Amino acid sequence: MDKTILTVENISKNFGGVAAIVRVSFELQEGELLGIIGPNGSGKTTLVNLLTGFVKPDSGTVIYQGRNITGKMPYKIAELGIARTFQMVKPFYQLSAFKNLIIPLYSSRVKKLRGGKYGDRDDVAIDLLEDVGFERDSFVPYKIASSLPHGYLKRLELARCLALRPDLLILDELFSGMSMSEVASTLPIIEKLNAEGLSIIMVEHRLKELFRIAHRVIALNFGAKIADGPPRTMMENEAVKAAYLGSEDED
Amino acid sequence: MKYRKERLDRGIKARCEDIFALSSYKEISYLLFPRVLPVAILLILPLLQGVIGLYWEKVLMITCMIALLALSWDLMASVGLISLGQALFFGTGAYITGYLNFAFKLPPILTIPLGTIGGALFSTLLLLPVLRLRGVYFAIVTLTMPLLLSRFIETTKILGGTEGMSALSPLPNIWVELYVPVFALLICLFGFRRLINEDYGLVLQGIRDNDRAVMSGAINIYWFKAQAVFIAGIAGAFAGAFMTHYYRFVGMPAFAMDYSILPLTAAVLGGVGTFAGPTIGAFILMPLSESLRAVGTLRVVFYSAILIICVVGLPEGIFHYLRRKYHQFERMVDVG
Numbered sequence: 001m002d003k004t005i006l007t008v009e010n011i012s013k014n015f016g017g018v019a020a021i022v023r024v025s026f027e028l029q030e031g032e033l034l035g036i037i038g039p040n041g042s043g044k045t046t047l048v049n050l051l052t053g054f055v056k057p058d059s060g061t062v063i064y065q066g067r068n069i070t071g072k073m074p075y076k077i078a079e080l081g082i083a084r085t086f087q088m089v090k091p092f093y094q095l096s097a098f099k100n101l102i103i104p105l106y107s108s109r110v111k112k113l114r115g116g117k118y119g120d121r122d123d124v125a126i127d128l129l130e131d132v133g134f135e136r137d138s139f140v141p142y143k144i145a146s147s148l149p150h151g152y153l154k155r156l157e158l159a160r161c162l163a164l165r166p167d168l169l170i171l172d173e174l175f176s177g178m179s180m181s182e183v184a185s186t187l188p189i190i191e192k193l194n195a196e197g198l199s200i201i202m203v204e205h206r207l208k209e210l211f212r213i214a215h216r217v218i219a220l221n222f223g224a225k226i227a228d229g230p231p232r233t234m235m236e237n238e239a240v241k242a243a244y245l246g247s248e249d250e251d
Numbered sequence: 252m253k254y255r256k257e258r259l260d261r262g263i264k265a266r267c268e269d270i271f272a273l274s275s276y277k278e279i280s281y282l283l284f285p286r287v288l289p290v291a292i293l294l295i296l297p298l299l300q301g302v303i304g305l306y307w308e309k310v311l312m313i314t315c316m317i318a319l320l321a322l323s324w325d326l327m328a329s330v331g332l333i334s335l336g337q338a339l340f341f342g343t344g345a346y347i348t349g350y351l352n353f354a355f356k357l358p359p360i361l362t363i364p365l366g367t368i369g370g371a372l373f374s375t376l377l378l379l380p381v382l383r384l385r386g387v388y389f390a391i392v393t394l395t396m397p398l399l400l401s402r403f404i405e406t407t408k409i410l411g412g413t414e415g416m417s418a419l420s421p422l423p424n425i426w427v428e429l430y431v432p433v434f435a436l437l438i439c440l441f442g443f444r445r446l447i448n449e450d451y452g453l454v455l456q457g458i459r460d461n462d463r464a465v466m467s468g469a470i471n472i473y474w475f476k477a478q479a480v481f482i483a484g485i486a487g488a489f490a491g492a493f494m495t496h497y498y499r500f501v502g503m504p505a506f507a508m509d510y511s512i513l514p515l516t517a518a519v520l521g522g523v524g525t526f527a528g529p530t531i532g533a534f535i536l537m538p539l540s541e542s543l544r545a546v547g548t549l550r551v552v553f554y555s556a557i558l559i560i561c562v563v564g565l566p567e568g569i570f571h572y573l574r575r576k577y578h579q580f581e582r583m584v585d586v587g
Contacts, residue, residue: 052467078469086467092460095453102450103457104468121450164469 003030005168005199011050011060013223020046022223023060028168028201033194035210035231036203038220039243044203045087047220048172051201052084053077065167079109083161084170087203089153093146097134097156100145101125104163113165125163132159133185151182158189169193170201175209183209207234219243254583264578285577290437297429307541308429312497314537315432316490320514321521321529322439323486328523329447330479331459333386336393338510339377340487341494342400344370346410348492349501353416359423363492370488375481382476385462394511401506415502422496432493436530439486443526446482455479513537520561522568531570535561 006028013021021043028034038044049055051062053074061070069077078084092100104110105121130136132155140148145156154174161169171190175183183206191213194200204210211217211231219227219234221243227234234240263281272278296303296311320337327334348366351357357365374396381392404410422428446452457465458472465472491510495501513536514529521532539557543550565572 054463054466073471074463074466075469075471078467084467086464090461090464092453092457092464094460095456099453100457102453103465103470106450106454107469109469160464160468 004028005030005032005065006051006201007061007063008051009061009063011047011057011062013046013050013055013057019223021050021057024220024223024225025060026218026225026228028199030199031194031197033190033200033202033213033215035214035217036201036220037205037207037210037217037234037240042220042243043223044220045172046223048084048170048201048203051077051170052082078164079107081109081164081167082170083164083166083168085154085157085161085172085174087172087176089150089157091145091148091153091156091160094144096142096144097148097152098122098125098129098141100156101128101159101163104160107164109164128159128163129156131162132156132189134159151178154178154182155186158186162193166198168199168201170203172203173205174202175204175206187213211235253586255586256581257584258575258579258581260579293433293437297426297433300425307538308425310538310541312429312432313494314533315436316494317510317513317517317537318436318530318533319432319439319486319490320510321517321533322436322443322526323483324514324518325523325526325529326443326447326479326483326486328518329452329459330455330476331385331462332382332476332480333390334393334511335390335515336396336511337487337514338397338506338508339374339393339400340370340484341491341510342370342397342506343373344488344491345495345501345505346370346404346491347373347488348495349416349419350410352419352496353411353501359420359496362420363489363496366492366495367485367489370491371481371484374484374488375477378480379477382473382480397506397508397511401503404503411502413503415500415504417500417502419496419499419501421499428497435486435489435493440526440530443482443486447526516558520558520569522570522572525568525570528568528570531573532568535569 004027008027009025010023011021011025012019012023024047026034036044036047046055050057053069053072053076056071061068063069064077064080064082067080069080092103102121102125105124126136126141129141134141134152134155140152145153148156154177158171158174174186174190178186187209190200190202194213202210202214211234214231216229217227217231217234218225219237219240221239226239226243227237229237263278266272266274267278267282272282297308300308320341323340324334324337344366347369348362351362351365352359377396378393381389384392405413410416447455454465454470454475457468458475462472491505495505514533517532517536518529519532520536521530522528540550540554543553546553561569
């Protein structure tokens with residue numbers, strides 16, 4: 001954990017006068033698992049959108065692996081190895097689960113990584129689904145996405161990212177809407193990915209689970225960074241407490 | 252006593268789903284029948300000139316052309332691009348073909364392929380800046396494109412202006428006139444069906460379902476959309492190119508609203524997203540419209556009435572209905 005993979009410097013974004021992100025800076029080391037927390041509307045998803053190019057920042061820079069990727073197109077950023085999940089899962093509903101993964105597997109990034117033509121995409125897709133907990137020998141991987149339960153869709157979303165063989169994975173509230181057992185079965189998958197050296201940014205509302213696996217946590221409130229440190233310090237942090245519970249002098 | 256309608260798959264459908272389809276001639280013919288029959292009819296129809304008459308042979312040809320435009324519409328719809336302006340493809344293909352023949356005296360064997368490729372390329376370039384639009388916004392732009400081009404030709408008086416270009420080379424003989432459209436239609440129909448089920452086609456379908464997820468899969472959706480528009484443009488521009496030499500004339504009617512509306516209606520009537528549906532739709536619409544000529548001015552009224560009845564009665568589209576009937580049977584079950 002000595003090499004910086006992502007550097008965010010003073011990034012800001014306004015939506016018509018509403019400051020969604022205010023001069024946020026942080027660094028991510030290679031292989032680090034960084035959590036991002038904050039109350040509703042604190043700008044977590046906007047930050048993810050800024051990092052992945054879906055929203056262009058008003059000011060500030062994002063440096064990834066020594067490259068300035070500020071304001072690049074989303075597909076260019078994904079091609080460089082940043083994969084993201086969406087908070088609102090929107091799979092390709094009319095395709096079966098494994099065919100959902102054919103789409104990222106078709107990208108030039110995957111072709112490049114494998115060297116030349118990518119072999120049998122279907123098999124790779126089924127393998128990926130098995131990695132995120134789809135039962136291989138069942139019908140589940142072959143079911144049409146619109147018929148899958150929400151927990152599976154979330155994990156399908158994760159598999160869609162892993163198909164890119166990313167260097168940095170950004171999970172936008174992966175656990176929201178998952179049942180306790182689904183979370184319990186997904187946590188080890190993320191821990192394993194991280195142990196294999198994948199850098200991960202997790203935006204999460206489920207603090208207990210996040211704090212168990214995160215190396216470091218950043219707290220946002222009203223678009224500004226209010227705390228940065230190891231998870232165990234977060235619960236004692238006055239600013240974080242105030243953001244979640246409301247401070248006394250507020251009213 | 253209450254009854255409920257229940258739909259069940261036919262046993263033979265399950266037996267045909269895998270390699271077991273090859274187990275007996277029954278399964279094989281169950282699979283082949285709906286595919287081979289329409290192809291056979293299409294191939295035989297041009298031979299029956301003595302039976303159905305030359306007039307209806309011409310109707311067959313024009314039907315094939317509208318079916319091509321409908322297929323082109325359906326391919327664009329598969330990428331999530333709803334077009335109201337298939338006349339753009341038809342018109343550009345027609346004008347390029349006509350101009351090459353009119354100005355350089357190139358024979359149809361050269362002008363038609365050149366017009367097809369050129370028309371598709373020109374339309375794609377024209378639509379390139381608006382590919383980031385979605386839904387109704389894209390539709391409105393495509394609606395205006397043919398109007399824009401025809402007004403441009405009218406006011407600048409280029410390419411023959413309002414007069415158009417006439418006395419173009421005719422097609423060699425009646426067999427070319429009939430079989431080229433039939434083969435073009437079959438190639439497009441089966442080609443597009445194959446294309447959309449390939450990995451490449453899955454990407455296109457993904458763009459329709461959720462373009463943001465495709466983008467975050469490191470895929471440049473605008474490049475793929477442009478490719479899809481070009482492929483769809485090939486089918487549409489070919490229709491224009493071919494009709495130019497059939498009519499031996501190209502003029503502003505090439506951008507007529509008919510070529511935008513008829514393919515769209517055929518696709519909706521037949522069933523969107525299946526390719527076979529829009530083809531069936533065209534083969535219902537065009538002969539229907541021709542046979543109603545006898546009614547005179549009331550033709551449009553009858554035509555519209557039949558259309559409304561079909562669309563309200565079978566909102567899923569005729570093809571989906573037929574496919575369901577072929578694979579499933581219905582029975583009433585007692586639910587107490």
